[in-house]
Amino acid sequence: MIDFVGNKRWFFLASGILIVIAIVSLIVSQIQIDSPLRMGTDFTGGTSMILEFSPPVEQGQLREEMVDLGYDEARIQDAGEGSFIVYTREITSDEATTLAEKVGAALGSQIEITDYYLVSATVAARTARNAVIAVVIAAVAMLFYIVWAFRRMPSPFRWGTCAIIALIHDVFIIVGIFSILGGLAGVAIDALFITGLLAVVGYSINNTVVVFDRIRENVLKQVRPDFAATVNDSLVETLGRCLNTALTTFFVLLALFLFGGATIHYFVLVLLIGVIIGTYSSICISSQLLVVWEKRDWRALLPFAKRAT
């Protein structure tokens, strides 16, 4: 039988490292681009558009041309198949058409604006505010739900708290990864990122609840006198289900990621990472925290502290 509970220090250490990396990346990003994550048009306002070139041009050429035309701040992202996503300050659709004509003439290529997107600063500020509210409400609602679902257990609040810590852990890691992607590849987060994040939150808690449900059942059946052993039994029993569900979801998401097109590429990536992290955290974080709390073995959270006997 796999000893999950016995190895909890390693899980805490691994997650701790990931979270530290995430925080460092957020700070570095804050210093470099004045924002912990690179914000997309949805949150900052402005214009973004997909330009399709035929024949294709180099990203560098497009970049130079944009600077020449006075769009120094424009950010360009390769969307494959001769297309680029261009993020600029707010420009009207008329201005965008003129811009595309000028760039096309200079680079000797036909340009079509296949996707034009303008968000005013007012709307963007509202979206950003609501996105934050949504994430917070989601976390609180889930906490209440779990406390309610586990109301027959001694200290149901503890179960809820452990699940929420695992959830925050998932969110941190995903946010960290996108902060790094934002710094290295210029990936910006948009409203769909928040959507993906909340879907992941739902999925991760879903997983945690399945594991907790089994622990609850085994505690009530009193199969084992020791809580740690009960938790480990429950983890081993639900492992098959957790991995298989993760795998089936992973398959369909992977297909979407590889073939689904540029518009939802990073949205699917959020879901993809979320499925992995969510499964990991429900087995290796939330349930383990439950054991630590039950045993008051707080030192287990520290990687190199002496083992409690």
Add this chain to the structure above:
Amino acid sequence: MRRGNIYLLIFILALFGFALWSIIPLDRDVFGREGLRLGLDLAGGSYLVYQANVTDVEPENRDEIMQGVKGVIERRIDALGITEAVVQLQKREGEYNISIQLPGIADIQRAKEMVGRFSLLEFRERDEEGKWIPATGTVTVNGEEEEQVLSSRYFKENTYIDVDQLGRPLLVFEWDDTGQQLSKQITGRLIGKQMAIFLGDEPLRGEEGDIIAPVVRDVIEESGVIEGLSLTDAQELSRLLNAGRIDVPLGRWVDGEFQPSVPLYERTVDATLGQDSIRKSIIAAAVGIVLLLIFMLVYYRLPGLVACLSLGIYGVVLLSIFKLWPITPITLTLPGVAGFILSLGMAVDANVLIFERTKEEMRGGRSLGAAVETGFNRAWTAIRDSNITTFIACFILIWLGSTLGAFMVKDFAQTLLIGVALSMFTAIVVTRTFLRLIVGSRLVTNPTAYGLTRLPGEARNVK
């Protein structure tokens, strides 16, 4: 028990048959729905949101006037020959937003130009040849005589609906000073003749499609009534006339300053990009589903096959729901498609939970039939509790999606919500019925078919 299963099977097959009939072919008219409603990122098109500048309108009249502005925009877009456009009015924190969805083929530049214009309604009369020409009169402005058209600009107050002694609707209006001068001259010469009301070059029409052209009965000076309208026509006409009384520019506010004709939000997607997205989504869905089916078959064998069948039913019923959803039709956008595909992956979850549990029960020494029943019962609490968290997330997303910039979020959440709810049904009803029938028929009793590698002692004595 067995009879109950047969009934359930008949129900499932009937449901499946109906769903299949309703979606094949997808664009056939079923209960007034033709095909799936595709969002602008799949079908191509424009989505524009404007703020209305209502500073010149009395606060108590704003709701009414904005309804009129919306009606005016609908008519203008219609006049451009753009069908399937959707114009919506949203009131949020005392602000009025007008959102306009235009399909991919539309002339968006023209549509935008039309939207920004002041919605003045003109009164017209017939010339000798019977053509409608503006009804004009002369007024004295600053001591000079000017020829002017009688229009909705000259209403003193908002028009309103009243009823006569017989309960028939009347549209009551009052002219301001200029309006009185014009109306007196025009109605004076038009007694016994018709007058029509024009928005741009289009006459206003009633519900039945006939031009609204009341006959002048008397000289109208201060106020008058229009009779002979149906209640709906009278209300609509009243709204439109009121909207034309005051200029309500559309644009947006920036730091307390109003910028006319600049949208608050605009998204325009080329129809070819949408086609491309649909093609890619179909490939992705096909690859994902095939991988999923292979995995389920290899890992769970017979129950896996049952899961595949119920997943097939799930997919068909879900598509049918998307097509036939009542009240507000569900719009499928790219994130919505992702939600659909994700829900396929998650739909398997309930099945996996049940099968794992059943296997465990068989290992624990239960007979096949008993293991299936216990598996279902024990897995139910986990299925119920875990899906509720997804529902919570979906409801919050639907709220978030009602904010302007994030309308696609709502779409994703809606599809995921419906998908997860349906997946609970397919797992609990469809998969269970199939498994019970197979187990009950004793066609397959070999435990290896159920994914067990070694034979548990008692499982051989299948009853």
